[in-house]
Amino acid sequence: MADNPVDAHSRGRIGSVRVGSVRVSLARHSALGGAVQYNSGAQLDPSQVEYRSGGVGGRVAVGGGVSIIMLILALVFGINPGELMGGTSGSAGGSASGTDLTQCQTGADVxxxxxxRFVVYANTANAYWAGLLQGYQPIKTVLFDGQTPTGCGTASTQVGPFYCPNDKNVYLDPTFTEQMLVKQLGGRGGDAAEAYVIGHEYGHGIQDMVGTLAQVQSAGQSTGADSAQVALELQADCYAGAYLAHVAQQPNSPISQITQDDLNRVADAARAVGDDSIQKMSTGQVNPESWTHGSSAMRQHWLAVGFKTGDPQSCSKVFTNGQ
Incomplete structure (x- = not known):
């Protein structure tokens, strides 16, 4: 794989771009730093995001001797923190009250x-899947600082973003990009990278709704590059790519366009959260048999498959064609 997973080869309006191992085309725009371009006039629905502050409670059950970096390895972009680390987290500890972000009414409010911006991510992800799945029930994003009780145990900043199948919510600390993705994992960050993370977690919600999640979990936890657990994560990456391919194409979308710089940041985020990348950083060695989410190359590839095809049905191939 090339050193730069997103590489433009045209100086014209339309560029040919490589995301992972798949080449895609997109409109060529100037780099915007870390922020995507928002549609200031787009209407937002703040009820799809809840903000909790000052939450306290128990802690996710974790086996002894788990370091922060291994916690990240097990949990970042994961589903159930307790399950992934062999603990049990079936109920929430304590209580927390949340409020809607009522100040977020239009794209200009970002x-x-x-x-x-998290209202934008939730709105666009819910709108995308509602247009594809009959009877789709919107998934709520819950922002918190410190820690908060969830249907899967107590979430904390160190846990990272995750989807909880017990209460059908996505949870994340809004500082995760700076504190985890950038400072701990060496990623570039940016709004597009966050949209990828949200798209991935909503992808787990789709897996929950259609039964894929239950099928994989009923088979028992497994690890390794060819495991069903890794395929589950790669499919969620692919779903995120399909979502990102459509987000700026919808009429009155709060995100007006996805630029080359945005795609670079998305591909870099997929690189940063690859199991091999985290293992190299934390131990200096790579052990594919212990992978739970897939290598950087695998994650970039399936993200790109979703983006190129724009079709979530193509994401099922990860279970039949190998990773």
């Missing part, structure tokens, strides 16, 4: 309150 510039006034950066938390509004």
């Amino acid at each position: 510039a006034k309150d950066r938390n509004c």
Whole structure:
């Protein structure tokens, strides 16, 4: 794989771009730093995001001797923190009250309150899947600082973003990009990288709704590059790619366009959360048999498959064609 997973080869309006091992085409725009371009006039639905502050409670059950970096390895972009680390987290400890981000009414509000960007991510992800799945029930994103009780145990900043199948919510600390993705995993960060993370977690929600999640979990936890657990994560990456391919194409979408810089940041995020990348950083060695989410190359590849095809049905091939 090339050193730069997103590589433009045209200086014209339309560029040919490589994301992972798949070449895609997109409109060529100037780099925007870390922020995507928002549609200031787009209407937002803040009820799809809840914000909890000052939450306290128990802690996720974790086996002895688990370091922060191994916690990240097991949990980042995961499903159930307790299950992935061999603990049990079936109920929430304590209680927390949350509020809707009522100040987030239009795309212009992202510039006034950066938390509004999470309303954009939730709105666009829910709109995308509602257009594809009959009877789709919107998934709520719950933002928190510190820690908060969930249907899967107590979430904390160290746990990272995850989808909880017990209460059908996505949980994340809004500082995770800076604190985890950038500072701990060496990623570039940015809004597009966050949209990828949200797209991945909503992908787990889709797997829950259609039964894929239950099938994989009923087979028992497994690890390794060819495991069903890794395929589950790669399919969620593929779903995120399909979502990102459509997000800027919808009429009145709060995200007006996805640029080359955005794609670079998305591909870099997939690289940063690859099991091999984290293992190299934490231990200096790579052990594919212990992988739970897939290598950087695998994650970039399936993200790119979803983006190129724009068809979530293509993401099922990860279970039949290998990773």
